[in-house]
Amino acid sequence: MPSDLPAYALAPPRSLYVHIPFCESKCSYCAFNSVGREHTPSGQISAYVDALIRELTELRIHQPLETIYIGGGTPSILDRSSWNRLAEAILRHAPLEAKAEWTVEMNPGTLHDAKLRDYRSVGVTRISLGAQSLDPLILRSLERIHSPEDVFRAVDRIVEEGFPSFNLDLIYGLPGQGLQSFESDLDALLALDPPHLALYNLQFEDGTTLSLQRLGGHVEEEREEVQIAMFTSACERTAAHGLLQYEISNFALPGHRARHNEVYWENAPYFGIGAGAWGCVGGVRYRNVCSADRYIKRIEAGESPRDENDVLDRDALFLESLVVMLRHVNGIDKSLMEERFGSGCLDESIPLFQRWIASGWMHWRDGRWALTQAGQLVSDSLFLELLP
Numbered sequence: 001m002p003s004d005l006p007a008y009a010l011a012p013p014r015s016l017y018v019h020i021p022f023c024e025s026k027c028s029y030c031a032f033n034s035v036g037r038e039h040t041p042s043g044q045i046s047a048y049v050d051a052l053i054r055e056l057t058e059l060r061i062h063q064p065l066e067t068i069y070i071g072g073g074t075p076s077i078l079d080r081s082s083w084n085r086l087a088e089a090i091l092r093h094a095p096l097e098a099k100a101e102w103t104v105e106m107n108p109g110t111l112h113d114a115k116l117r118d119y120r121s122v123g124v125t126r127i128s129l130g131a132q133s134l135d136p137l138i139l140r141s142l143e144r145i146h147s148p149e150d151v152f153r154a155v156d157r158i159v160e161e162g163f164p165s166f167n168l169d170l171i172y173g174l175p176g177q178g179l180q181s182f183e184s185d186l187d188a189l190l191a192l193d194p195p196h197l198a199l200y201n202l203q204f205e206d207g208t209t210l211s212l213q214r215l216g217g218h219v220e221e222e223r224e225e226v227q228i229a230m231f232t233s234a235c236e237r238t239a240a241h242g243l244l245q246y247e248i249s250n251f252a253l254p255g256h257r258a259r260h261n262e263v264y265w266e267n268a269p270y271f272g273i274g275a276g277a278w279g280c281v282g283g284v285r286y287r288n289v290c291s292a293d294r295y296i297k298r299i300e301a302g303e304s305p306r307d308e309n310d311v312l313d314r315d316a317l318f319l320e321s322l323v324v325m326l327r328h329v330n331g332i333d334k335s336l337m338e339e340r341f342g343s344g345c346l347d348e349s350i351p352l353f354q355r356w357i358a359s360g361w362m363h364w365r366d367g368r369w370a371l372t373q374a375g376q377l378v379s380d381s382l383f384l385e386l387l388p
């Protein structure tokens, strides 16, 4: 165990991420660790859930967890029997605090009333729904399996089922989207009164169908000035609905921030289980083997599913903390960083921060450095400047 790490990095994790790497079919822009049903052998999902349960059991979690996030892939692809086995294992082997947040990601095309009831009845508190767009042509071009009507129906059911919170994902900067259509989608989603909205800028990831289509000249990236206009408009429209931006891509009503994701932005430890899942425990950041098949085989053979085990380095952890904290509106808390990494730890960064402040990209307020909206728009290049 690395001994020179700050105590917070060695504290027992209070969060658990569970990865479900299966989808009905692969979306054209998706580079997540997931496979479509056509590449999933019969019986594999059930065997995968058995493996997840075994990995979870072997974590021997004693401390009560504050958050659980079941993501993917498409967790809502699990049939009721697989879900019930997984949920039972979580309730048995992952003790939850009384006010724990438990999120399940859902694709509107996999909505199933009985599944939603199952989630709620075991204590799921939050559904994260991948709406992505409300334009039928765009949804089709992205190879999403749902229609705009599926999104509306899913939100109705989530609200009727009484989940304390839910999130809607929306993508901007899609080929052929245009500012007007984006704004009209956003307005329609905001009219559903979501307590939380996550707004993602489309990335052309290597190896995706969409990226190939761009290389072949069949689709074009949205112009940068349009993407900036979309982001700026989204910040205004969400604020008008009382959804406050608390991270570059995330907006929430008071009391509805995604607590699980805040663990990542604090660079705090967490458990991760499942194929391709990352975790960070005891000063080691690990990643499980990505293939569901190899994951199952390793667990069945009693072997560790971990493919990468990086012992955290104090300097690298410090820099990572700066980057993830700058994504959050709370920014970099000077006292907190000094408590964690020692007094004077920010001395070398301050001249850079002063330059950013002079450029209008950062502000210094109440003992914190945080990005302005102008800084958020160029955050990727700012983060590169922070790294050695």
Ligand code: SF4
Pocket: 022, 023, 025, 026, 027, 030, 031, 032, 034, 072, 073, 074, 107, 130
């Ligand atoms: S549903 Fe989500 S995880 Fe699955 S392929 Fe589409 S974008 Fe990727």
